[in-house]
Amino acid sequence: MTALLQITHLNVRFAGADRNVVAVDDVSLRINAGDLLAGVGESGSGKSQLFLSCLGLQAPSAVVTGSVRFKERELLGLDERAMNRIRGDEICFIPQDSLSALTPHVSIGTQLAEIVIVHRRCSRTEAFARAEQALQRVHIPEPARRLRQYPHELSGGMRQRVLIAMALLTEPALVIADEPTTALDVTVQAQVLDLLVELREQVGLTLVLVTHDMGVVAEIADRVAVMQAGRIVEEGLGAQVLHSPQHPYTQHLLAAVPQWQVDRSQAATQ
Amino acid sequence: MTPLLEVRGLHLRYPIDASIFSRTPRNVAALTDVSFVMNRGEVLGVVGESGCGKSSLGKVVSGLVEPTDGEVLWEGTPIGTLPASARGDVRRELQMVFQDPRASLDPRMTVGASIAEPLVVWSPDADTKKITAQLLSRVGLSEAMTSRYPHELSGGQCQRVAIARAFVLHPKLVICDEAVSALDVSVQAQVIALLRELRHEFGVGLLFISHNLAVVRGLSDRVLVLYAGRVMEIGTVVEVMDEAKHPYTQSLLDAVLSGDPARRRVRKQSPVQPPSLTAQSSGCVFRARCPMAFSRCAEETPALTTVSPTRQVACHLPIL
Numbered sequence: 001m002t003a004l005l006q007i008t009h010l011n012v013r014f015a016g017a018d019r020n021v022v023a024v025d026d027v028s029l030r031i032n033a034g035d036l037l038a039g040v041g042e043s044g045s046g047k048s049q050l051f052l053s054c055l056g057l058q059a060p061s062a063v064v065t066g067s068v069r070f071k072e073r074e075l076l077g078l079d080e081r082a083m084n085r086i087r088g089d090e091i092c093f094i095p096q097d098s099l100s101a102l103t104p105h106v107s108i109g110t111q112l113a114e115i116v117i118v119h120r121r122c123s124r125t126e127a128f129a130r131a132e133q134a135l136q137r138v139h140i141p142e143p144a145r146r147l148r149q150y151p152h153e154l155s156g157g158m159r160q161r162v163l164i165a166m167a168l169l170t171e172p173a174l175v176i177a178d179e180p181t182t183a184l185d186v187t188v189q190a191q192v193l194d195l196l197v198e199l200r201e202q203v204g205l206t207l208v209l210v211t212h213d214m215g216v217v218a219e220i221a222d223r224v225a226v227m228q229a230g231r232i233v234e235e236g237l238g239a240q241v242l243h244s245p246q247h248p249y250t251q252h253l254l255a256a257v258p259q260w261q262v263d264r265s266q267a268a269t270q
Numbered sequence: 271m272t273p274l275l276e277v278r279g280l281h282l283r284y285p286i287d288a289s290i291f292s293r294t295p296r297n298v299a300a301l302t303d304v305s306f307v308m309n310r311g312e313v314l315g316v317v318g319e320s321g322c323g324k325s326s327l328g329k330v331v332s333g334l335v336e337p338t339d340g341e342v343l344w345e346g347t348p349i350g351t352l353p354a355s356a357r358g359d360v361r362r363e364l365q366m367v368f369q370d371p372r373a374s375l376d377p378r379m380t381v382g383a384s385i386a387e388p389l390v391v392w393s394p395d396a397d398t399k400k401i402t403a404q405l406l407s408r409v410g411l412s413e414a415m416t417s418r419y420p421h422e423l424s425g426g427q428c429q430r431v432a433i434a435r436a437f438v439l440h441p442k443l444v445i446c447d448e449a450v451s452a453l454d455v456s457v458q459a460q461v462i463a464l465l466r467e468l469r470h471e472f473g474v475g476l477l478f479i480s481h482n483l484a485v486v487r488g489l490s491d492r493v494l495v496l497y498a499g500r501v502m503e504i505g506t507v508v509e510v511m512d513e514a515k516h517p518y519t520q521s522l523l524d525a526v527l528s529g530d531p532a533r534r535r536v537r538k539q540s541p542v543q544p545p546s547l548t549a550q551s552s553g554c555v556f557r558a559r560c561p562m563a564f565s566r567c568a569e570e571t572p573a574l575t576t577v578s579p580t581r582q583v584a585c586h587l588p589i590l
Contacts, residue, residue: 156320212455218534258458
């Protein structure tokens with residue numbers, strides 16, 4: 001089977017005044033159709049840069065080398081026009097901050113419909129109908145009313161659902177979600193995770209989840225890639241990596257997760 | 271013995287102007303009838319979803335916001351009746367650590383100056399240099415940090431400085447409002463460990479506000495659960511988190527991720543709506559989301575009832 005996304009020897013560097021900063025250091029990673037892969041690591045580990053650069057969304061000052069092949073087609077070096085045809089169509093991105101990801105003065109409906117119009121060249125009416133369906137699919141109550149609302153009128157959890165609906169509009173082959181639940185409450189986080197799992201079963205979504213939350217990883221990921229200082233230090237099946245981590249950094253990350261079963265006797269005698 | 275802090279029937283309402291034509295002023299009820307007691311050296315965790323009033327509670331207790339109704343008693347004395355001069359003494363013993371350490375430190379003050387500032391105000395004779403150095407090393411920062419500015423520090427280091435500043439006057443109570451939420455997991459674990467050590471060393475009480483139940487569980491003696499500005503349940507950590515009696519507490523606990531792929535949650539579908547804080551309706555605020563709600567829940571607001579010597583629950587039908 002060929003990979004859906006094959007990243008080979010990818011490097012992302014930022015040229016500084018006195019030294020170069022290497023954000024992604026010789027990373028190779030394969031994502032098959034139907035995978036749910038979690039990229040984990042702490043702030044600055046390069047996990048966001050890795051996937052942003054696959055989409056050509058890196059900062060202008062970044063130098064990206066290596067190879068990113070999507071459906072056997074090289075993405076690095078594609079011009080903006082060709083890239084735009086893939087982005088938002090075949091590969092979609094769900095950003096972390098739902099308030100800054102949506103345009104504040106444009107209604108939810110217009111923002112969703114725009115994507116359908118651009119990528120599917122259909123009428124405005126049809127685009128709005130598709131947008132309403134998309135909101136329904138992510139379980140947003142009263143979708144018709146939501147289409148007329150503006151981002152600030154929705155709660156964080158609802159906005160996150162809108163972003164997920166947005167990413168699914170064009171039925172992409174691959175969705176990359178950058179910390180989709182980090183800004184949410186526990187109860188809302190649980191709902192959004194449930195939704196992602198449900199959509200994955202329904203529409204056969206291939207999902208890459210960038211997160212620093214090991215709880216989220218344990219909850220939904222099949223495969224895990226642990227990043228530290230721009231490198232993938234450990235990769236494997238979710239249960240394998242979480243139950244018997246091999247790399248010291250993975251062990252360190254897991255040990256830092258606040259445990260539910262705390263040794264309270266020890267805490268009390270200190 | 272008088273408790274360190276007692277909060278009695280606290281109400282906090284913010285007026286909102288829906289329309290200049292509306293006759294009756296509308297309010298957002300951030301806190302409604304909140305009462306609890308904290309003893310010396312105790313850690314009380316406050317949990318709930320965003321908008322439930324956790325931070326409002328911290329602000330009222332610290333005196334940053336005046337309550338609409340009710341009173342805060344500091345060692346038996348109502349803070350509201352104290353003259354301005356005596357209020358200062360309370361502030362000295364009651365410090366705060368905020369969520370965003372970069373925002374709570376003055377960007378133009380060095381780390382040393384930030385930590386020493388409370389000393390300069392309260393005990394001008396103290397050897398500020400020595401105390402600052404001691405405290406810096408105690409929170410795990412090197413003495414060289416004294417002359418650094420906040421922008422030169424990482425988020426975790428900034429939070430350590432904010433903690434050092436809060437502890438410099440040996441307060442009796444420190445209010446931590448989401449103090450570890452903005453930190454990476456490994457840094458978070460270190461800061462929690464530091465707070466746990468300092469708590470025993472200084473014999474200080476913590477009002478630990480957080481949405482992270484696992485963090486609260488690891489640090490607190492007792493837990494208070496807030497929903498829509500009301501206390502749903504209060505009790506010891508074991509009581510509230512292992513034998514929750516309120517359905518809301520249970521729904522919070524159900525949402526906690528186990529961190530173990532072998533023990534994933536049971537999936538639920540219906541999205542929940544946040545509670546309305548403006549509706550002046552009667553009945554239980556949680557009833558719209560409650561799986562066990564019945565007719566009485568719509569008619570009568572459940573009172574916070576003592577069910578064991580250490581625990582109170584506000585529910586008509588507590589889980590047995």
